[in-house]
Amino acid sequence: MKKNYTIVFAAIAALIVLCAFWSCDSGSDDDGGPSSALGDKEITLVEGVQVYNDDGSEYKPGSVQTVRAQSSQTGASYAALSLGSIDADGKLTLNLPVFTQWSEIGGGEDLGQLAADPPDVKFAEVSSFLVAGNDLRLQNNDGGRNQIIFYEYADRDAHIYGQATVNNPAGLVDINLFLKKGWNSVITDFPPDYPSSNSTMVTGSPDAGFKWVWDD
Numbered sequence: 001m002k003k004n005y006t007i008v009f010a011a012i013a014a015l016i017v018l019c020a021f022w023s024c025d026s027g028s029d030d031d032g033g034p035s036s037a038l039g040d041k042e043i044t045l046v047e048g049v050q051v052y053n054d055d056g057s058e059y060k061p062g063s064v065q066t067v068r069a070q071s072s073q074t075g076a077s078y079a080a081l082s083l084g085s086i087d088a089d090g091k092l093t094l095n096l097p098v099f100t101q102w103s104e105i106g107g108g109e110d111l112g113q114l115a116a117d118p119p120d121v122k123f124a125e126v127s128s129f130l131v132a133g134n135d136l137r138l139q140n141n142d143g144g145r146n147q148i149i150f151y152e153y154a155d156r157d158a159h160i161y162g163q164a165t166v167n168n169p170a171g172l173v174d175i176n177l178f179l180k181k182g183w184n185s186v187i188t189d190f191p192p193d194y195p196s197s198n199s200t201m202v203t204g205s206p207d208a209g210f211k212w213v214w215d216d
Contacts, residue, residue: 034178034180034203035205036178036184036185036186036203036204036205037179037180037182037183037184038096038151038182038183038184038185039182039183040098040181040182040183041098041182042095042096042097042098043095043096043183044093044094044095045084045094045095045096046092046093046094046212047093048091048092048093049091049092049093049212050090050091050092050211050212051086051090051091051092051136051212051213051214052090052211052212052213052214053213053214053216054213054214054215054216058090059086059090059214060088060089060090061086061088061090061132062088063088064085064086064087064088065085065086065131065132066082066084066085066131067082067083067084067085067086067092067094067129067130067131067136068080068081068082068083068129068130068131069081069083069126069129069130070126070127070128070129070130070135073105073109073124073125073126073127074099074101074104074105074124074125074126075101075103075104075105075124076101076104077101077104078099078101078104079130081097083095083096083097083129086131086136086214092136092212094129096126096151096153096183098182099124099153099183101124102122102124102155105124107122108121108122108123108124108155109123109124109125111160112164113162113163114160114161114162114163114164114175115160115161115162116158116159116160116161117158117159118156118158121154121155121156121158121160121179122154122155123152123153123154123155123158123160123179124152124153125150125151125152125153126150126151126152126153127148127150127188128148131214132214134214134215134216135214135215136212136213136214136215137149137212137213137215138206138210138211138212138213139210139211139213140206140207140209140210140211142209144192145189145190145191145192146189146190146194147187147188147189147190147210148187148188148190149185149186149187149188149206149210150185150186150187150188150201151183151184151185151186152177152179152183152184152186153182153183153184154179154180154181154182154184155181156181157179157180157181158177158179159177159178159179160175160177160179161175161176161177162175163175163198166195166199169194169195170195171194171195171198171199172195172198172199173188173198173199173200173201174198174199174200174201175200175201175202176200176201176202176203177201177202177203178203179203184203185203185204185205185206186201186202186203186204187201187202187203187204187205187206188200188201189201189202
């Protein structure tokens with residue numbers, strides 16, 4: 001069954017501080033920042049990487065498919081952009097441009113009851129990409145877990161934390177994001193007994209177990 005895993009930042013529970021349990025991403029790049037910080041310019045996420053179906057088989061569309069962002073998280077103009085493509089054999093090329101469509105989403109995602117430092121940070125989320133009417137995600141389903149990479153764009157360095165809701169399937173997510181200005185990769189982890197146990201959303205980079213999956 002298809003799940004959209006949209007994070008709803010208007011939380012229904014009290015704020016929680018998660019720094020005692022998770023730090024920001026343990027890796028670092030050459031300038032000392034977290035490896036989850038991707039940058040504030042156009043970024044090539046992948047080039048010529050195989051896409052898979054949700055049953056583990058290789059996705060081979062037979063013709064070139066355009067990759068776009070999901071408009072509900074990003075705004076109509078951004079969603080109209082061609083962010084990349086999948087060739088006839090299922091090889092993906094995907095880019096992230098600088099985000100400029102703040103006015104279309106009310107100045108950024110609504111924090112709801114989440115806390116942010118600084119409190120006036122603006123951020124936008126891409127939880128999946130759109131290909132031929134279905135979702136494309138970078139995910140890891142090994143070991144009974146369901147981990148998905150989201151991409152967050154922030155207009156400045158910020159720490160965002162607290163508890164929010166997830167749609168389809170409904171549940172709670174504990175959030176602890178250390179964002180740098182520009183794009184950041186975020187790992188959302190749904191445990192095997194979700195929603196009995198909360199999911200988590202922390203800044204981090206995908207490891208070799210992650211694959212690009214087209215969910216039909």
